[in-house]
Amino acid sequence: MKARIVVGAHYGLRDWLAQRITAIVMAVYTLVLGIAILSGGAASQESWRALMGNGFFRFVTPLFVIALCYHAWVGIRDIWMDYVKCVSVRLTLHVVTILVLTGYAVWAVQIIWRL
Amino acid sequence: MTEMSKTRPKFLNLAEIRLPLAGYVSILHRVSGAGLFLALPFLLCLLQMSLGTAESFQNFKSIVGNPLVTLVLFGLCWAYIHHFCAGIRFLLLDLHIGIEKEQAIASAKSVLVVSLGLTLVIALKFLGVF
Numbered sequence: 001m002k003a004r005i006v007v008g009a010h011y012g013l014r015d016w017l018a019q020r021i022t023a024i025v026m027a028v029y030t031l032v033l034g035i036a037i038l039s040g041g042a043a044s045q046e047s048w049r050a051l052m053g054n055g056f057f058r059f060v061t062p063l064f065v066i067a068l069c070y071h072a073w074v075g076i077r078d079i080w081m082d083y084v085k086c087v088s089v090r091l092t093l094h095v096v097t098i099l100v101l102t103g104y105a106v107w108a109v110q111i112i113w114r115l
Numbered sequence: 116m117t118e119m120s121k122t123r124p125k126f127l128n129l130a131e132i133r134l135p136l137a138g139y140v141s142i143l144h145r146v147s148g149a150g151l152f153l154a155l156p157f158l159l160c161l162l163q164m165s166l167g168t169a170e171s172f173q174n175f176k177s178i179v180g181n182p183l184v185t186l187v188l189f190g191l192c193w194a195y196i197h198h199f200c201a202g203i204r205f206l207l208l209d210l211h212i213g214i215e216k217e218q219a220i221a222s223a224k225s226v227l228v229v230s231l232g233l234t235l236v237i238a239l240k241f242l243g244v245f
Contacts, residue, residue, distance in 0.1 A: 020209070023202050030199065045165070045172045052166055072155075075148045104155050111163045 019074045022067035029064040033057075053115035065108040069101040137223040144201040147194035154191050189238045197230040 033041075041051040051057060076097050084090040134142070164175035178184055204222050207213055213222050239245060 020206060023206065027199060027203065045169065049166055072148075072152050075145075076152055079145065079149060100156075104159060107159055108162070111159070111166060115166060 015074045018070055022071040025067040026064055026071065029060060029067075032060070049115060052112060058112060058115070061112045062109045065105050065112075069105045073097060073101055135220075135223075136227070137219055140201050140204065140223045140226050143197055144205070147198045147201075150194045151191065151198065154187075154194075158191070185241070189234065189241075192237055193230060193234040196233050197226070200226040200230050 036051055036057075040047060042048045052061065077094060080090050080093045080097070084093060161175060161179065164171045164178070167175075179188065204213075204226050207222070208219070213219055
């Protein structure tokens with residue numbers, strides 16, 4: 001039997017899955033960073049800079065940032081879709097959300113890679 | 116028919132809505148996520164200052180030490196932990212783990228308790244109580 005796809009642009013499942021995968025990436029990063037801080041990684045500014053500037057965190061922090069921005073995009077977009085009925089306002093909010101999140105991602109990576 | 120639809124009750128008054136515990140976990144997941152999103156530029160500023168020069172680190176410490184900012188940071192700390200715990204609960208529910216009524220109530224309760232408890236521990240640690 002041929003599967004009938006009746007409506008929609010079909011990005012729903014992809015975003016649903018992305019929401020969960022990015023959540024797992026962020027959860028793992030949070031636990032790793034939490035353990036690093038608990039073992040003295042933020043005892044002083046020198047150790048904090050050394051922690052965030054080491055090869056491992058220089059690699060994984062940008063991954064966390066990208067996961068966070070994608071995750072935030074799906075979540076905030078859901079909020080706009082639920083509560084903002086006027087299409088032009090909603091489109092504007094979507095665009096603004098994408099723009100600020102892209103800016104934040106670049107900003108965060110620049111903070112880390114400057115170390 | 117029209118008579119029926121006229122008398123149909125609508126429970127849309129936010130002051131009168133009574134949610135089950137899982138409902139509070141769910142709406143707080145959304146509220147905390149929105150709050151964290153709004154706080155992102157502020158948090159990025161703090162991260163930048165904390166990783167900057169010794170001078171900017173001093174600025175960071177004085178900003179974070181401001182009682183009002185400290186309170187906001189405690190709120191954001193709760194938001195992050197609640198979002199984290201509730202998110203794990205939702206992931207487990209997606210995997211059909213803990214979907215029985217009693218387990219679901221228990222997990223909703225533990226999300227609320229753990230996130231508030233952890234926030235309290237972090238806040239007390241921050242304030243130098245222990």
